[in-house]
Amino acid sequence: MNYPKGFNNFSQKVKSGEISCCALAEFYLSNIEKNKHLNAFLEVYADEAIQQAKKLDKKIENCEKTGRLAGMFVGLKDNICYKNHHVSASSKILEGFESLYSATVVERLLAEDAIIIGRLNCDEFAMGASNENSAYGAVLNYFDNTKVSGGSSGGAAVAVQANLCTASLGSDTGGSVRQPAAFTGNFGIKPTYGRISRYGLLSYASSFDQIGPITSTIEDMALLLEIISGNDEFDATCTQKPVEKYSEINKIDRKLKIAYLDNYINSNGVQPEVKEKTYQIIENLKNKGHKVEAANFELLDYLVPCYYVLTTAEASSNLSRYSGLLYGYRSKNSIDLESTFKKSRSEGFGDEVKRRIMSGTFVLSSDYYDAYYSKAQKVRRVIQNRTKELFADYDYILNPTTPTTAFEIGGKTNDPIAMYLADIFTVQAPLAGNPALSIPCGVDNNGMPIGIQVMTDLFNEKHLINFAKYLCEEIIK
């Protein structure tokens, strides 16, 4: 039996008993088994998923009330904690570590009867744009196994792409949900900073990190976002602003003001089909009577350097907790305290993580603090101010999510800067704090998915979802 993608396409049939949760569990588990070579899952909770499915089926049979996610099987990126389950951030330094508590987002999923089906491969500590920095190997793109999944939430994106689970949760620091979502033909969101609790998310760069769902439909995105958003006493940076009903998607009944950043689309290295698709969407929007204008974002060249100064600095501080003392890997060569720290960390972390810790330590060291760290914090404000100015004039900013479609595995691994530039269109949103959503909008000449990114004003997720649905139904052709 085959089940369609998109929870909204079968959730009613689960409620009515027409589709059983056990049948769904079997379907996903057999898909996972068949697609092992994709390397999307690090661990599959097969027995638990079946047990929980049986319980849910019983409830439905007895006409007991079930949650809004009954019948949804969710995969978790391997940096989101689930009580009594392993979590490793795809790093050897956390091999065997079991979480003592569940992330707030996981508690909220479980409270609505979602079934957690496994944990998903990612770049080590979410540092990467291709999932090639995982200690457990790259994730293969389902549409072309020679291409990357994108990263860092590569497993989360491919699991949804190949229908190995209904939806997944990833985390986005500079594009780690949106970029792999674009590479795999899925929806992926980086919500407004503070919209979703980060409690139980392994920290990479705390002033950027946000959890975001990856889904195959906009309806699933709206529903998951609504369920996992909102105030949390365990995260003081999570806002108390009420959560709107994202899942009640409204029609667009007015003319919109939309900007596209011309110097983004025409910057070096943007693939012709990506450019073409973006301009086609712009034309279609104009034809519907919306005001769509080219705006210039003159700070484009400074986004990625600013992002990497700040995130490596925050990472070097956050990752100091992995010391070999209280949990995680301890080197067999530890003979005193200092060698415990140095050997455990040097043997436990992978190359990219070490590179970023070194870079972050450098920019935070007293000789360079002002020239790099403090300077980047100022540039971040300039970027935020300019972004605010744009949203004073426009409802949405439209851009490609990525300059190219999924690239070859191994294609950028020798040049850290080339890999960093894969984030060029996605870092503006987390630098400024704004929400941004990647929407699948077609394929290139090789059949690889292209994503269009919509960014909007702070805490404007409700309208972002409405607009995305409108784009999907009336604009993207």
Place this chain on the structure above:
Amino acid sequence: MKITDKKIDEIANLARLEFNANEKIKIKTDLEKIVDFFDKLSEVNTDGVEPLIYMIDCQNNLREDEIKNEISKEEALKNAPDKDSDYFKVPKFIKK
């Protein structure tokens, strides 16, 4: 920017990392490239701009000051690389 071996040693020590001779050549080359990339920021005029530190308008997020015991001793020790029934164990670091 030219980064000296001495600087790499200093930074590595601050970061509690170590690199063998070959790794050191690689990390030095990478860091030089990365710092050159960072130097781009000096082109942005930030005169009179305050550093952006907090990403949300922080109201005080207050809660009741209640004592809660959320993690037991056994749980706290569960993931320790070395322990006895009450304590984390670390390699001996006080010399006789």
